[in-house]
Structure formats: structure tokens, C-alpha cells
Amino acid sequence: MPRILTKILLVEDNPADAELIGEILAVASSWSFELFYAVRLKEARALLARAASSGSEGFDVILLDLSLPDSTGIETLQQTLTSAPKLPVVVLTSLNDEEVAVEAVRSGAQDYLIKGELDWRLLVRAIRYAIERKQTLEALRRSEERFQKLATTLDLLVQQRTAQLQQALEFEGMVKRITDKVRDSLDRNQILQTAVNELSTVTGVKYAEAALYENTVSDTETEFAPYYQATSSQKFIEQQDFTQITKSYACIYQENLRRGENLLFCDATANVAVLACPIRDDNGVLGALWLLHPQERGFEDLEVRMVQQVATTCAIALHQARLYQASLAQVEELERLNRLKDDFLSTISHELRTPVANIKMGVSMLQLLIPPLTTPSPNQYEPDDGLHGVTGRPSVPHINAGGHRDPDTSPLSHQKRDVASPRSTPTSNSAESTGEKISTYFKILQDECDREIALIGDLLDLQRLDAGAFPLESIPLDLYQWIPHIVEPFQQRSQSQQLTLSLEITPNLPIFYGDPGALSRIISELLENACKHSPPGARISFRAQRTADGQLQLLATNSGVEIPPKYINHVFDKFYRIPSDDPWKLGGTGLGLALVQKLVAHLGGSIHVSSTNAQTVFIVELPFSLGLKPSETL
Secondary structure (H helix, E strand, C coil): CCCCEEEEEEECCCHHHHHHHHHHHHHCCCCEEEEEEECCHHHHHHHHHHHHHHCCCCCCEEEEECEECCEECHHHHHHHHHHCCCCCEEEEECCCCHHHHHHHHHHCCCEEEEHHHCCHHHHHHHHHHHHHHHHHHHHHHHHHHHHHHHHHHHHHHHHHHHHHHHHHHHHHHHHHHHHHHHHCCCCHHHHHHHHHHHHHHHHCCCEEEEEEEEEEECCCCEEEEEEEEEEEECCCCCHHHHHHHHHHCHHHHHHHHHHCCCEEEEECCCCEEEEEEEEEECCEEEEEEEEEEECCCCCCHHHHHHHHHHHHHHHHHHHHHHHHHHHHHHHHHHHHHHHHHHHHHHHHHHHHHHHHHHHHHHHHHHHHHCCCCCCCCCCCCCCCCCHHHCCCCCCCCCCCCCCCCCCCCCCCHHHHHHHCCCCCCCCHHHHHHHHHHHHHHHHHHHHHHHHHHHHHHHHHHHHHHHHCCCCCCCEEECHHHHHHHHHHHHHHHHHHCCCEEEEEECCCCCCEEECHHHHHHHHHHHHHHHHHHCCCCCEEEEEEEECCCCCEEEEEEEECCCCCHHHHCCCCCCCCCCCCCCCCCCCCCCCHHHHHHHHHHHCCCEEEEEEECCEEEEEEEECCECCCCCCCCC
């Protein structure tokens, strides 16, 4: 194993001690060393400086006597360590002073040896241990330096990352604020102007513009012509100057817009940096956001990403604005159609009512002109049931007691004799039969006229209720005395239909201040509906009572019939009739219950229906007073 050469610098002013140390080291035959000698501290420092400047390996250890001609004590050690901080120093002294030894080690010496106690083993071991300890300490120092550098670098990275996260949070906050402001509007102009103003505030750009484009296709290429522009400028550049810049780079930015890509370039003439970010959706490019900075300022990646997100938000907001405008247009169109429908119903009802009224008047006049043909039996026609607001039936022609028409009073008798054959003389039975037919026809005409007038009246009432033009009166009514008169016609009808109708009114009900016409119509329609849909043998009940909260409650109940749950929510719809195998069996227009619901709401009340266990109940709740003065008409 080759021996390692150790270079030793001995700083000793006593030649005898220096020679003794050399002889001691020479005894260690297994250890190769090279001894350099200096008498003064100044000489030692010069040797150390030359070794450091020459780039050679230098010395491995210093053996230092503390008592030198130009320095003594701990100061000698300190100056030596200053000249060679990386070299191990072993202190040699002739004094066995423990305090000096401790102070020397604390000051940086690797060991402390007494000259009179030296032998070659002790000296070699001290030198080797000093070198190894110094190398270990130096390695620890270098490791600590590396650790400090790593810690400093890590701290810088943490600071940078923290700054990036803080910047990202600020970025997200700014984008959210801009997004909220943009999405709060459904107006195209406000959306773009808000985006431009916020971007100008956040990024500090000198000029910002949002442009919407029309895609105009020519024979050669597609051009993007702006039809709306929202701008925000700090007078760094005028709009006409910016327009000139976009024209100069039209061939570039239009190609980028077609691909939906950002464009970032510098214009040396205007000394500006330009960022163009397209606003696009699934249908293509809608427009672009333009931002200008001074050329030396440029745009950071974070700003570009922010503009991209704002452009995406603008595209979504513009899409919502278009949908909103389209829905407004649809609503306006539906309102227009509804007005046309109301106008149509009002006009057609009026136009139908006039000729029907004239027909009814003509029938009445004919009844006056034609003499009585026969007297109909009391049971020939059904009694008036009070439906459709009809209060009585018109008179019908009848036949005299002898069974013949009076020739002096009948305008048709002469005509009848003219067309009759001489061989066929009318008998008493044929005259009576003819009179009965004429009476029947007159009754049919009268009833149908009444039914048409009632239908037209329903249409007009519904139209007035929808328009809020239905008049109301506040008249005091004693319901205990008044309701039976409204129910009485339905007592006769229920008997003819083999139904049982019962009426129950709670005594001592408060006086009802309301519109008698509207309330009468509500009660009549509910009872009409119950009679129409109740099978023979069913029971119908009508009850008037006061609720716990002081409301008037009307309950119309009929048994033997149940409305399916899927139809019950539609019973108050206009023209709605519950589907059945024979839709024409019961007749009706489906306006009665719709009119009832409108009238109840107009009186400030509520109505609902329940149908379970083969029983249907309509429940109406009304206030006892409309809040009007008696006889005050709205």
C-alpha cells in the first residue's frame, strides 16, 4: 500500500525543538511526510499565501508554537487560523497550562501538545486525528453551506410558489368578479362594455375593445366586418388609429379568428403590443376582445389566460342574451295572439248575439201573429229549469175548445184552405196535430235561441273577467232567505231526473255583502254541473256555512260519480270536458266551471274540488264582504 505524503508546516522559533520534532517524525517509518519550517509567524503566513496562490495542494497540517518572536499566546493561533481557515492546527508549547489548552481548542485548534511529553506515536496520532477532524469539520461545513443554499433556494421557491398561488387566487377572484358582472346582464351592449371596462381596470391596458362581427362571404375569402364595438381608452391611442392597425393586420388576425386562435403581435410603428382573443361559441366566431399595451410592457401569460376566460364568459352571456331576446319575442307574439283571440271572441260573440237576438224577437212576433192553435197540456213540456239565465218560456199557439183554428184570427188559415184539396177537408184531429207540431217547433226555436244567447253570454263574461272589466255590486243579502230561491228550480229538475237534492243552510249566517248576480251564477253552475253528471238515484246536497276563519263556505256534493285523478286538475279549464265513451251524451261547452272559477276569484275567494269514494265535492270559500259600499259598482 503506497504511503500518503503529508505536508507539515512547523512554526517554531527554537531550532533545537524544531530538530527534535523532525527526528520524532522520522522515527515513524510507515508514514511519509514533508516538513516545512518557519521561525516567525510572518514567514508562516507568507508560505501559506504562496501555497494558496500557486494553485498547488498546499499544506495538510500546521504545528504551531504559541510563543514566537513576532506573536505570542492565543493571538498567534487566531492570526494563523485567519491566514489558513481550512487547515488543521495543532498547538505545541512547553507550558502545561490547562486553561491555555482549553482556550486554544475553543479558538479553533485541533489539539494541544506539550513539547516535553512528545513521542512519535503521540505526535503522529495527533497530526492524523487533527487532519481527519478538520476534514470532517470541513465536510460538515460544506454540507451546511449546501444545506443553507438549499434552504435558501427552497425558501425562494416557496416564496415564488406562494406568490404564484396568490396571483392565481387574485386572478380567479378577478375573473369571477368580471364573470358575475357580465352574466348579470342580458343586454348585449352592457355585456361587452362591462367586459371591456373590467379588463381595462384589472390589466391596466391603455386601450381595450370588444367587437362583434358579421361573417360576410365573398368569392375569395371570409371577412369579419364589425357591426358593434365597445371601447375603453386611456387616450394612449385613438380608435381611428386602432382601426388602422387592425386593417394593416387584417389578413393575419382574420385567419386566426377563423381558427378560433389568439393573436399576439407588436406594431413597431405605433409602438404597441396587441392581443386579440376571439369570442366564439358552437356556431363559430361572434367577435373578439382587443387589448393594447405599450410595446415595452407586453402581455404576461396570466393576462392572456384571463382575457381568454373573459372571452368565453362573454360568449356564454351573449348566447343567453340571444335566447332571452328570442323568448321575449315569443312572449310578445303569444301576447299578440292572445289579444287577437280575445278580440276575436269579443267580436264573434257580439256578431253572433245580434242575429240570434233578432231570431228570438222574430219568433216572439210570429207567436203574436199566429192565433192560438191548441192549449198544450201542463206536462207537454218540461218545466223551466232555470238554466242559462232563462226566467220563463215564451207562450205557444194553442187550439180552441172545438179543436179548430179560428179563421178570423189565424193569418195562416186562408193560406191553408188555399193549398188544401177540395176533396180533402181537414178534420178536427189533423188540425189539432198540426197545432201541436207548430207549438213544438216554436218551443225548439225558443229554447235554442236561449241556449245560443247563454253560450254567447258565457263567452262575453269570460272575456270581461279576463280583461278585469266585469262589474261588481255590493248588496246586502240574507243568505238564509235568498239561497232557497236560487236552488228551487233545481229541485224540480232533480225530481224529473230521479235525483235527490237536499239544501242545508246554517242559521244566523252574517249578512253577505256581495254581487247577487255573480253569486247566483256560481250556485247555479255548480248545481247544473251536479245534476248533469249524477246518475239516476244519486244524491245531491248543497250546504252553506261559516268557516272557523269567518269565511262563507259553499259545498256542492253529488254521489255516484268520481273524477279520475289525472283529469281533476283540468276541470276548471276552458272548453274542457272529461273524456268519455260518448262525449256528446251530456253536452255542454266546458265553460261553466271555468266561469265559476273566474267569478270566485273576482269575488276574492277560492274554489277547489275533491273526488273520492264515488263522491265529488266542489268547495267555494268567499269573504262575507267585498269591501265595497252598498250598491257601489266597479
